[in-house]
Amino acid sequence: MNDQTIDSLKEIVGPKGWMDTPDDMAPYLVDVRDLYQGAARILLRPDSTEQVAAIVKLCAESGVTITPQGGNTGYCGGATPGIDGEHEDGVLLCLSRLNRTRDIDPLNYTITVEAGCILADIQQTAADADRLFPLSLAAEGTCQIGGNLSTNAGGTAVLRYGNTRDLVLGVEVVLPDGQIWDGLRRLRKNNTGYDLKQIFMGAEGTLGIITAAVLKLYPMPRERTTMFVALNNPEAAVTLLARLRAASGDGVTTFEYLHRLCLELAVKNIPGLTDPFEAAHTHYALVELSSGLSDGRVAALAESVLGEAFEAGEVIDAVVASSGQQATQLWKIRESIPEAMNHEGGVIRHDVSVPVSSVPEFLDIATRRTTETIDGVRIAPFGHIGDGNIHFNLVQPVGAAREDFLARTHEIETIIHDIADGLDGSFSAEHGVGRLKRDELTRYKSEVEKDLFARVKAALDPDGVMNPGKVV
Ligand SMILES: Cc1cc2nc3c(=O)[nH]c(=O)nc-3n(C[C@H](O)[C@H](O)[C@H](O)COP(=O)(O)OP(=O)(O)OC[C@H]3O[C@@H](n4cnc5c(N)ncnc54)[C@H](O)[C@@H]3O)c2cc1C
Structure with a gap:
């Protein structure tokens, strides 16, 4: 990247919008699991879609590569630029200053947010309007919606509400040549040809930069039942899930499995956690049911299905949370597992x-x-x-x-x-795939699928400037 390009990029974002010293950039050049050390020539923090578009246009004209970064919580090194000496001279584009809520429409059950909004903030804005944005994961205090969309994040409520790609109605994207595609439609029905927004879901920044999105909202649940269940075997977990889904009219929000060792390590290594049961069991599930009604039916239903599962010999023991505090404590066991294992x-x-x-x-x-x-x-x-x-x-x-x-x-x-x-x-x-699972993609995808990937990439980003070295 020549000095003139660097000066022009700095001018686009203004004095608050860039950093280029190794010390300042260091925290952004390593991934959350410490698998990759990256490098970049400059870090840019634009604060509008127009600034993003101007940066991308200039980079495209100068052949400069761009790696977008959200909250940098991704597990596959997708947001780390310049790994292994490849493309070290590029731009690291952080979206954190694009963090405005552009619109919330409770009657349409939608919210329109910029890509750098933190997931937990979106959940809170929706809750303030008595609506639910259901995407939920342990990184929600740090990850950004642009990163969630770009990784098609899952989390703990997929069973009920789907993956991130199921929660989006429209997107605004800066394409690799710097054009802005305004696809911010708030429509639930729009059968007018290819569903272009879905190409950018899970694309991990390789096809363009998501700058804003229209997200679906849902009614706030009024009642939740959380239970920790000891099971005879994994088959019993699958059967219990099927029983609960059928009986609740799909009121199961979460159904998480954990093996005994996960519970043991959480209790051993994370202060304040205790085993919910006196006896040791090998298999457990953390289950949550919810309902938009507050008539006590969810709790009654959970108890009745548990009774059937006890009789069938599938469930050995169960703790049903009697308070919000106890439910939080049960959730903490599940959420602490990754950290507990690190010890x-x-x-x-x-x-x-x-x-x-x-x-x-x-x-x-x-x-x-x-x-x-x-x-x-x-x-x-x-x-x-x-x-x-x-x-x-x-x-x-x-x-x-x-x-x-x-x-x-x-x-x-x-x-x-x-x-x-x-x-x-x-x-x-x-x-996702990022850098970590690039070779796995080559190993497991069919030749036809790989060819389609290559053709999509070549159609949108023929010069390969968007997040090079990732996914494809
Ligand atoms: C404690 C913890 C728990 C987690 N739990 C889960 C979980 O339950 N389920 C799950 O799916 N993941 C989970 N993750 C992984 C991670 O949080 C998700 O992948 C999340 O969606 C990444 O968001 P981010 O903003 O941090 O994105 P980043 O890590 O910054 O980026 C991820 C990818 O998206 C690209 N990108 C980022 N923003 C944009 C944009 N605006 N436009 C285009 N491309 C962009 C980046 O280039 C990169 O390829 C967890 C991570 C942690 C640390």
Whole structure:
């Protein structure tokens, strides 16, 4: 990038909109899991769509690459520029100053927000208007809606409300040549050809920069029932979920699975957490049902279905939260698992999905194959079983050398991803591809699919300036 281009970029964003010293840029050049150290020539923080468009146009004309970044909480290194010495001379484009709510329309059940809005702030703005924005994940205090849309984030309420791509009605995008596409439609019906907005969902910044979006809102739930259930086996989890869905008219908001080891590590390593049960069990589910009515029906229904599941021998024990505080405490166990595992040394993590009915088979095969491969490895699976999404995590054997264990990551990943693929599953259920799973995409996508990817990329970004080295 020559000095003239740099000066022009600085001029577009003004004095508050850029940084270029290594110290200032350092926190933005490493990913949240510390897998990648990146590099960039300059970090830009535009505060309007017009500024984004001017930056992209100038970069396109000068052949300068751009990596968009939201809250930088992504798990696949997608927001880290200049990894391994490739494209180090580019722009890191942070969207955090595009953080205005442009419109909220409670009667249309929509909110229009800029890409840099923090997810938790959007939830709060919706709640203030007595509406629910249901996307929910543990990073919600930091991640931004532009990042959520670009990774098609999942989270804990997918079962009821869908992935992020299901929550969007319209988008505004700056295309790789600097044109602005105003697709901010607030329509629930609009069958007028290709659904272009969906191309940008999960594209991880490789096709353009999302600058704003129209999101769907929902009625606020008036009543919730949260319960922690001990189960006989993973099959019982799937059966209980099916029972609850049928009985509640799809009132199940969340159905999370966790293995005993996850609970043990959370209780051991995170202060203030306790085991909800006196006896130890091997399999658990954290379940939440909700309703727009406040007539006590959800709690009664949950109790009656639990009763049936007890009689059928599926459920061994259950704790139904009697207060909001107890529900929060149960949720904290689930949310603490990733951090609790970090205290045990090396962890090899996966984010796979299979059809919900195949989860027990997946867990069985994956547990068997990995324990046969690494002596003493500790299997700690948890995840959004209601979506067929399991974070099949392996914790290093007690006393093993962390580096030796982590050196086997690729070998183990191949085993797990092959098993998921064999069950018609995915190697990345909700975290995306980014840099981390680029080779997996090459391995598991069909030739036809890869060709379509390449053609879409070439059509929108023929010079390859948008987030190079990621996804494709
Ligand atoms: C504690 C924790 C819990 C998490 N839980 C979940 C979970 O339950 N489910 C889940 O799916 N993920 C989860 N994640 C992963 C992460 O939070 C999500 O992927 C999130 O959607 C990323 O948002 P972000 O704003 O941080 O995006 P970033 O990490 O900044 O970027 C992610 C990708 O999107 C691109 N991008 C960002 N903004 C834009 C934009 N405006 N236009 C175009 N491209 C853009 C980037 O280039 C990058 O490729 C979790 C992460 C953490 C740290």
